[in-house]
Amino acid sequence: TTPTTSTTTSATTPTSTSSVDGKLVLVLDASGSMEWDDASGSSRIEAAHSALHSVIDSLPEDANVGFRVFGATEVGLENPASCQDSQLLVPIGSGNKEELRAATEQYQPFGETPIGYALEQAAADLGTEGQRSILLVSDGESNCQPDPCEVARQLAADGIDLTINTVGMNVQGAAREHLQCVASVTGGTYFDASDAQTLTQALDTLALRAFRPFSITGTPVQGTQDAATAPTIEVGGQYTDTIPPSDTTLHYAIPRQFEGSSIHVGLTTRTDVGNAQFMMYLSTPSGEVCGRGNAFTLSSRAAVAMLSGSLVAPGGHDQDDECITAEELILSLESTRFTSGSEGTAFEFVVTEEPRRDLGTPPPPRAESDAPRAWSLGIPADGSGGEVVAGSSFNDPTVLEPGSYRSEILTGETQVYAVEVDWGQQVRAQAHVDAHPFPGPGTPILGSSLEIYSPQRGAVSDSLSRGDGEGKDAVITRDTPQLMSSAAPTVQWDFQNNISSRDAPILPGTYYVVLSLDERDSRAASLPYTLSIEVVGEAGAGAPVYDPQPIGQASPSPEPSPTPSPEVTTTPPPAEETSPAAVPTTVPA
Numbered sequence: 001t002t003p004t005t006s007t008t009t010s011a012t013t014p015t016s017t018s019s020v021d022g023k024l025v026l027v028l029d030a031s032g033s034m035e036w037d038d039a040s041g042s043s044r045i046e047a048a049h050s051a052l053h054s055v056i057d058s059l060p061e062d063a064n065v066g067f068r069v070f071g072a073t074e075v076g077l078e079n080p081a082s083c084q085d086s087q088l089l090v091p092i093g094s095g096n097k098e099e100l101r102a103a104t105e106q107y108q109p110f111g112e113t114p115i116g117y118a119l120e121q122a123a124a125d126l127g128t129e130g131q132r133s134i135l136l137v138s139d140g141e142s143n144c145q146p147d148p149c150e151v152a153r154q155l156a157a158d159g160i161d162l163t164i165n166t167v168g169m170n171v172q173g174a175a176r177e178h179l180q181c182v183a184s185v186t187g188g189t190y191f192d193a194s195d196a197q198t199l200t201q202a203l204d205t206l207a208l209r210a211f212r213p214f215s216i217t218g219t220p221v222q223g224t225q226d227a228a229t230a231p232t233i234e235v236g237g238q239y240t241d242t243i244p245p246s247d248t249t250l251h252y253a254i255p256r257q258f259e260g261s262s263i264h265v266g267l268t269t270r271t272d273v274g275n276a277q278f279m280m281y282l283s284t285p286s287g288e289v290c291g292r293g294n295a296f297t298l299s300s301r302a303a304v305a306m307l308s309g310s311l312v313a314p315g316g317h318d319q320d321d322e323c324i325t326a327e328e329l330i331l332s333l334e335s336t337r338f339t340s341g342s343e344g345t346a347f348e349f350v351v352t353e354e355p356r357r358d359l360g361t362p363p364p365p366r367a368e369s370d371a372p373r374a375w376s377l378g379i380p381a382d383g384s385g386g387e388v389v390a391g392s393s394f395n396d397p398t399v400l401e402p403g404s405y406r407s408e409i410l411t412g413e414t415q416v417y418a419v420e421v422d423w424g425q426q427v428r429a430q431a432h433v434d435a436h437p438f439p440g441p442g443t444p445i446l447g448s449s450l451e452i453y454s455p456q457r458g459a460v461s462d463s464l465s466r467g468d469g470e471g472k473d474a475v476i477t478r479d480t481p482q483l484m485s486s487a488a489p490t491v492q493w494d495f496q497n498n499i500s501s502r503d504a505p506i507l508p509g510t511y512y513v514v515l516s517l518d519e520r521d522s523r524a525a526s527l528p529y530t531l532s533i534e535v536v537g538e539a540g541a542g543a544p545v546y547d548p549q550p551i552g553q554a555s556p557s558p559e560p561s562p563t564p565s566p567e568v569t570t571t572p573p574p575a576e577e578t579s580p581a582a583v584p585t586t587v588p589a
Contacts, residue, residue, distance in 0.1 A: 022131040023064040023092050024210040025122045026052070026100075029138040029169070030072035034109035036139070036170075039194035044139050044169055045109050047196035052104040055203040056097055063211055066092035066125055067103045070118035071111040083144035085111055086118040088125055113138065116146035119182070123155055123162060133210035134164045135203065136182065137193075141175035149181035156185050157344075164188045165206040169199060187270070189412050189519060205410045205526060212392040214270050214306070214414070216240055216346040223250025227285075227330050235263065235353035243269065243345045249334040254282075259549045260317055260324050260356035264507070265331055266310040266457025267295045268394055269347035278347075279334040282313035290314075290323035293458070306414050306514070307347075308394075310458030315356045327551055348395075350457065354507065355548035357493070364493045364542040373465045375487060377430050379404060381532040388531075390415030390515070394457060397512055404532040409433075411446065411527075412519030419533055421491055421511045424541025427452060428487040429513045430467055432530040438478045444525075446476040446518040450484040455509035460488040476517065476527065486513070490537060493544040508543075 034045045059065060067090040074082040089103040090096060115138060126132040142148050155162055165188040166179040176192075183190040189206065193199035218238035224230050225244075230251035233239055244250055254263055263282055282291040295309025316324050323329075333349075335342075357363065383406040390407055391397040397418035409415055421427050431450045438444045450472045452461045461472050467485025474482040491508050513533060 022133065022211050023066075023126050024133045024135060024207065025066040025068055025088075025092060025125050026055075026207075027068045027070065027118050027122050027134055027136045028052070028107060029113065029115075029140070030069045030107050030109055031111055031113045031138075031140060032071075032075070032109050033113075033140050034169075038170055038196070040196065042196065047169070047193075047199050048137065049104055050196040051193075051200040051203045053101065054200045055207045056100045056104070058204055059097065059207060060211060062094050064092050064094050065096065065100065066090050067100055068118060068122050068125065069107045070114050071109075072107055073111065075111040077112060077143065082112040083114045084117055085114055086121050088121070092125055112144060113140050113142050114144035115142040115148040115178075115182075116151040117144060119148055119151045119155075119164065120146070126162065130161075131215070132162045133188075134162065135167070135206050135210065136164060136179070137167045137169060137199070137203070138175075138179060139169035139171060141171075141173075141178060147178075149178055149185065152182040152185045156187075162186060163210075165209070166190045167193050167199065167202045167206070169193050191519075201525065209410055209413060212390075212413070214393045215395045216269065216348045216393075217395045218348045218350075221252065223252050223333065225249060225251070227251040227332070230330060233331075233351060235351050238348060238350045240346055240348045243271075243342045243347060244335050245343050246335050249332050252331040252333075253328055254331055254351060255328045256326070256551055257353055258355045259551055260315045261548075262315040262354040262356070263291075263313045263329055264310065264352045264354060264456045265293075265312075265349055266308070266454075267333065267347060267349040268306065268308040268457050269295075269342075269345055270306050271342045271345060277336045278307070278309065279336060280309065280311045281330075281332040281334070282311060283330045283332065284322045284326040285328060285330060286322065288322050290326075290329060295457075306393075306516070308453060308457045308459065310454065310456040312456075315354065317356060317359060352456065352507075355546040358545040358547035360547075361545045364544050373462060373487075375428065375465070375485075376468050377428065377485075377532055377534065378536065379532060379534050381430060381432055381530055383530045388417075390417060392416060394453070394512060397510075399510075400513075400531075400533055402534050404530060406528065406530055408526045408528050409515060409517050411517055411525045414514060414516040417513040417515075417531065417533070418510050419513065419535060420509070421488075421535055422508045422539040423491050423493070423543040425508075425535050425537035425539055426488060426490045427511050427513070428467060428534050428536065429485070430470075430532045431484045431515055432532075433474070433476060433482045433484070434528045434530075435479045435481045436476070436525060436527050438525060443478055444476070447473065448476050448482065448484065448515070448517045449473045450486040451514045451516075452486050452488045453512040453514060454488070455507055455511065460506065460511075461486045462489065484515075492542045 038044050038047050068088045070086040074085040090099045122134045164182050164186040166183045168176050168179045180190040191202040193202045218240040221231050221239045223241050230253040232253045278295040280293045283289050291311045291313035293309055293311025295307050318324050381404050383404050385403040385405040388405045388407050397416040399418045451459055454460045465487040470483045470485045472486040474484045491506050
């Protein structure tokens with residue numbers, strides 16, 4: 001089998017991910033209007049005190065958290081100091097829950113609403129390193145300069161890796177729009193709150209999400225618009241770049257290590273643009289297209305969505321095919337018009353190389369068809385594997401053995417699990433989402449999906465597959481449990497093009513089970529669910545024998561053997577990294 005291509009978190013130690021590296025500052029409104037009543041008849045400040053105690057209690061012990069207020073000491077717009085009235089009551093640090101609780105009790109409503117200034121100060125509190133989040137709670141519109149939305153735009157434009165999540169306490173109109181803008185332009189989330197209960201749920205949700213950050217990881221590289229000057233990247237590496245303006249193409253050169261090999265590429269990012277798409281091509285230096293694919297998200301969800309996709313340039317032995325004989329291929333990533341608004345967002349891509357098959361051995365037999373599309377889970381969906389905490393990206397998935405587990409998902413969240421799958425095997429997954437009351441007016445309608453991704457980051461769930469009668473998508477509403485089922489094709493070698501019936505590259509290795517939930521109506525919620533994963537089929541069945549002939553060192557094919565050749569691991573050269581180390585990739589050989 002192919003070892004994992006990601007940094008992983010074991011399910012046997014279910015802890016919140018990234019809590020050591022992440023930093024969070026709570027920014028609370030202490031303006032005079034916080035004395036007013038909320039929807040329950042209690043004062044808004046009482047609701048804030050209650051909610052803050054709850055979120056402080058639920059924080060991981062090693063969480064790095066600070067507490068800042070605004071509008072607490074100065075009053076009157078004629079007073080210049082009132083628009084610079086913001087204090088850091090508790091510096092950012094870990095193990096400071098007692099200090100946070102004490103500061104919560106001390107802060108009382110008093111002055112004006114200098115939200116923009118408070119955001120500038122909170123960003124300075126967080127510094128410039130690591131994952132950083134601001135959680136802003138306000139009950140009104142800023143009445144001071146600078147404009148909060150413009151401050152947020154500037155922070156985003158400066159390339160600061162900072163997310164601002166916002167909660168509006170009994171707000172509407174312009175005040176609500178401004179808080180939504182602050183969240184949107186920084187990739188954050190806005191929630192409404194009307195009383196202590198809904199404020200507590202919103203703060204708990206957003207504080208926990210701050211320590212489950214979506215991470216982009218790899219060796220930084222800058223693609224060029226001119227293919228002739230494209231930077232060289234090595235197979236076995238994971239790289240990062242930033243999304244260019246729409247209708248712009250970036251190029252990268254990929255030298256082959258083995259004659260006639262297949263080159264696989266997978267791309268991942270996150271975007272708050274509802275419809276986003278990358279077109280991807282692998283071509284020869286002369287321009288012949290050898291493989292194409294796309295990475296896209298098509299969604300009206302308010303949540304920041306994961307965008308991922310893969311492509312392959314198939315290899316082989318045909319000496320008349322330039323795509324097979326070329327010693328170098330050009331990777332081209334085209335940012336389409338649908339990606340407008342995501343310029344400057346970081347993305348990552350992985351590159352793997354699969355040697356050609358050994359002609360001295362017969363090709364592996366291919367099943368007459370993929371696994372049946374109508375199936376039933378072969379294990380009890382009873383959560384007997386215990387409680388687990390999901391990862392939030394391909395770089396920190398929670399690795400699971402086949403079994404059934406319990407967890408919770410927050411509105412607007414994407415969760416990532418991983419499981420190992422070999423030749424001849426198929427991964428199936430089901431998520432049973434518990435019924436949820438969704439307190440508050442109206443009936444929420446939230447979309448949810450359960451998707452499976454290959455080691456090369458391509459979505460491989462069969463859209464026509466039905467597990468116990470249900471597919472991979474569901475609509476979550478009040479007091480109604482839901483079941484989602486997802487299955488990938490069997491991992492088997494295709495003699496012609498090495499791809500599955502879903503038109504996505506299929507190789508053994510780490511497969512990702514990804515659960516996502518909408519947040520359409522700005523209502524925070526945490527939904528318990530049972531996740532069950534099974535891997536069916538004979539491990540190693542149908543594994544090919546490869547013929548890894550290094551470029552320029554051709555030699556006779558190795559003697560046929562009944563088992564696959566040993567694996568070859570390739571690692572990119574040392575380079576400056578974004579967040580964790582670049583992830584080496586292991587490919588079959």
